[in-house]
Amino acid sequence: MxxxxxxxxxxxxxxxxxxxxxxxxxxxxxxxxxxxxxxxxxxxxxxxxxxxxxxxxxxxxxxxxxxxxxxxxxxxxxxxxxxxxxxxxxxxxxxxxxxxxxxxxxxxxxxxxxxxxxxxxxxxxxxxxxxxxxxxxxxxxxxxxxxxxxxxxxxxxxxxxxxxxxxxxxxxxxxxxxRMPLVAYNVNLNTADLSIADAIAKKVRFLGGGLRFCKAMGVELKDRGIVQVSMNLTDFTRTAVYRAHEMVRMEAQRYGVSVVGAEVIGLVPMKALIDCAEYYLGIENFSMDQVLESRIME
Amino acid sequence: MxxxxxxxxxxxxxxxxxxxxxxxxxxxxxxxxxxxxxxxxxxxxxxxxxxxxxxxxxxxxxxxxxxxxxxxxxxxxxxxxxxxxxxxxxxxxxxxxxxxxxxxxxxxxxxxxxxxxxxxxxxxxxxxxxxxxxxxxxxxxxxxxxxxxxxxxxxxxxxxxxxxxxxxxxxxxxxxxxRMPLVAYNVNLNTADLSIADAIAKKVRFLGGGLRFCKAMGVELKDRGIVQVSMNLTDFTRTAVYRAHEMVRMEAQRYGVSVVGAEVIGLVPMKALIDCAEYYLGIENFSMDQVLESRIME
The missing domain is CATH 3.30.990.10 (Formiminotransferase, N-terminal subdomain)
Known part of the structure; x- marks a missing residue:
């Protein structure tokens, strides 16, 4: 195809x-x-x-x-x-x-x-x-x-x-x-205080003046005794996963709370994650055509 | 397929x-x-x-x-x-x-x-x-x-x-x-001193006691006035791209030199880059089956 x-x-x-x-x-x-x-x-x-x-x-x-x-x-x-x-x-x-x-x-x-x-x-x-x-x-x-x-x-x-x-x-x-592909992405925090996750969610999401293609809310992970900022990124090509992630980290700092993990729920387009690798590694001039699997799918 | x-x-x-x-x-x-x-x-x-x-x-x-x-x-x-x-x-x-x-x-x-x-x-x-x-x-x-x-x-x-x-x-x-897929990966340094790239290459590569599936050498990018550590990663599933990258960064510190970019040469399997996104974001329990394109290729 x-x-x-x-x-x-x-x-x-x-x-x-x-x-x-x-x-x-x-x-x-x-x-x-x-x-x-x-x-x-x-x-x-x-x-x-x-x-x-x-x-x-x-x-x-x-x-x-x-x-x-x-x-x-x-x-x-x-x-x-x-x-x-x-x-x-x-x-x-x-x-x-x-x-x-x-x-x-x-x-x-x-x-x-x-x-x-x-x-x-x-x-x-x-x-x-x-x-x-x-x-x-x-x-x-x-x-x-x-x-x-x-x-x-x-x-x-x-x-x-x-x-x-x-x-x-x-x-x-x-x-x-x-619509664009939806990326369901959650960031875990090392606190059991749901109000902190909620407060952060309100700042990173579009509704609260945050990232344009980000919906977010706080969620409790009771069995682990932690909370998470649960996000739906509705256009990862414009609101990148790494940007949402780093914004949560940044907001968490003021509460003395750290990011202790993240999760991707369900299916995710490879570009959403490869964009993150490009950002963190600082890769220059990368093209998705260099991904072996893109060629195979042609 | x-x-x-x-x-x-x-x-x-x-x-x-x-x-x-x-x-x-x-x-x-x-x-x-x-x-x-x-x-x-x-x-x-x-x-x-x-x-x-x-x-x-x-x-x-x-x-x-x-x-x-x-x-x-x-x-x-x-x-x-x-x-x-x-x-x-x-x-x-x-x-x-x-x-x-x-x-x-x-x-x-x-x-x-x-x-x-x-x-x-x-x-x-x-x-x-x-x-x-x-x-x-x-x-x-x-x-x-x-x-x-x-x-x-x-x-x-x-x-x-x-x-x-x-x-x-x-x-x-x-x-x-x-053999495993080869990943050709270069890390750029903000110096024109080739001897620094060479010295770092010798430390990160297998031959010098470094990473097992890493070959490396220093290369001059004359037109940009910088040097790079040019690597061939011969098994990215065991010597991950991010690990080679961070080891170059670590060794560069002692020379007062910074990593200013990186490049992927030629084709790269998507997993080599998605592994990096997983590492830097700290994603838990991720499966390559969650990548939309893996499903399409099935």
Whole structure:
């Protein structure tokens, strides 16, 4: 695969194994599409699929899976801990290799138009594909969930970007858009005082005047008797992992607290970590083309 | 490709484009074999090919290319700056993904046996495949080159591991073996004094009592008015890049000199750099399976 786009669609079915497999099957046995992972949560009653591929075959597989989910899932009968507004709740496209944010935005809009046309499901474009600032944040779009969307969608400021201004009777609505890969990164501190982790989190995160693409909160690791600053870096190409790390270290100093470790949760693009090696070693003129694995993937 | 082995065969033909293409063609259009790079040097009169693949198809393609080179290249008519002892001079196998050193050694021996049987070329196993300590080092095996090998190969201590104890009349002899990926890594110092870089190089390298898998020398960067410690790390899984880097920094201190940058030359496996990010950030319990690109390559 020369160009690689990732898609992480979330479906509102986490319990019925047969339905889950029917949806996931849409990503199997397709040329230039690779299913990386899928996991269902019974409490959340939700299925999260991670798939990569060349943009066009990926688009086709995603459309097929959305069609399958619209057919199989009835939100009127859905209950679960996770907020949701549709049979397919959210579909982010993420540029991974030889693809740009612009291409991910374009792909998301193509898929959005087709979802409305083929399945009659109203679509909100979100994140980098959003058509207005108040539609960037998924939580803001989803507020009210499937149940509340019946009325919400009729308000002018919540007119969908594609499809009818009317909730699909069983499949609800869906958010489709482009975003950067998310890096879940936690920094451990040698204190049991959660208020210190919280205070640091508030300073490093965007909301508190900190780093633009950083969300953060304090978390207790009770079994270890320590706390951590738990972060989501929503664009590591602009808010680098090492910068967030060093900012936590810097803020920790005033409390007489030290960084005693860190963790990466889930998948991480290699560039996010190689950027850190480049920074700490002071490597000059490095190109990702020098990474053996980038060549192999070409 | 699930298992990936790399091979970097060196052929003694760097001038005749037609012959070069005939050899390189053996690596094209083969399932599960990927030609990453090839470069010929006219002064050295040598061709270096970088290819990766699943072990079995890679083995077959390498054997085909060796056969082609034996057929096309006559060492009696070869001259060039680079030392050489055969039409195919050296064939290293390097484990890259889901493959071990042991598998690379086994593959090198399979290829060695076939080269002797099919083409009648005597083979020396070298590096990790060597059958005696004095045969580990390629330079020691190659000493005397094609011309000297006529007599050298008749000595008991230089009896080849496979094939006749007689130099092939036109193709000479070949070294085949397994080695780890090489990382070429240089650390820049803010001084123009080459003797300082030399002194540091002597301390960090294996030969001087330093790091086991480190070769090093001082190099002048005349246009920048600085010097560097130029290193070859021959097994980054055991002599990590960050360890060599920090040891140079440590030794530089006594001269009042600072590290002002570093460079990676050529290809580098992603793990060599990700290991550095793990070290400097203090990441706990990280697995290479968390790297998105490892999953894509599966």
């Amino acid at each position: 020369n160009k690689i786009m990732e898609c992480v669609p979330n479906f509102s079915e986490g319990r019925d194994k047969e339905k889950i497999e029917k949806i996931v099957d849409c990503f199997r046995g397709k040329d230039n599409v690779k299913l990386l992972d899928y996991s269902n949560d019974e409490d959340h009653n939700r299925l999260v699929v991670t798939v990569v591929g060349e943009p066009k075959p990926l688009r086709d597989a995603v459309l097929e899976a959305i069609g399958k989910a619209v057919q199989l899932i009835d939100l009127n009968k859905h209950s679960g801990q996770h907020p949701r507004m549709g049979a397919v709740d959210v579909v982010p496209f993420i540029p991974i290799k030889n693809t740009t944010t612009e291409e991910a935005v374009a792909l998301s809009k193509e898929v959005a138009a087709q979802v409305a046309e083929r399945y009659g499901v109203p679509v909100f474009l979100y994140e980098k594909s959003a058509t207005a600032p108040h539609r960037e944040n998924l939580a803001a779009i989803r507020k009210g969930e499937f149940e509340g969307m019946a009325e919400k969608i009729k308000q002018p400021e919540w007119k969908p970007d594609f499809g009818p201004a009317e909730r699909h009777p069983t499949a609800g609505t869906v958010a489709i858009g482009a | 699930n298992k990936i082995m790399e091979c970097v065969p060196n052929f003694s033909e760097g001038r005749d484009k037609e012959k070069i293409e005939k050899i390189v063609d053996c690596f094209r259009g083969k399932d599960n074999v990927k030609l990453l790079d090839y470069s010929n040097d006219e002064d050295h009169n040598r061709l270096v090919v970088t290819v990766v693949g699943e072990p079995k198809p890679l083995r077959d393609a390498v054997l085909e290319a060796i056969g082609k080179a034996v057929q096309l290249i006559d060492l009696n008519k070869h001259s060039g700056q680079h030392p050489r002892m055969g039409a195919v001079d050296v064939v290293p196998f390097i484990p890259i993904k889901n493959t071990t050193t042991e598998e690379a050694v086994a593959l090198s021996k399979e290829v060695a046996a076939q080269v002797a049987e099919r083409y009648g070329v005597p083979v020396f196993l070298y590096e990790k495949s060597a059958t005696a300590p004095h045969r580990e080092n390629l330079a020691a095996i190659r000493k005397g080159e094609f011309e000297g090998m006529a007599e050298k190969i008749k000595q008991p201590e230089w009896k080849p591991d496979f094939g006749p104890a007689e130099r092939h009349p036109t193709a000479g002899t070949v070294a085949i073996g397994a």
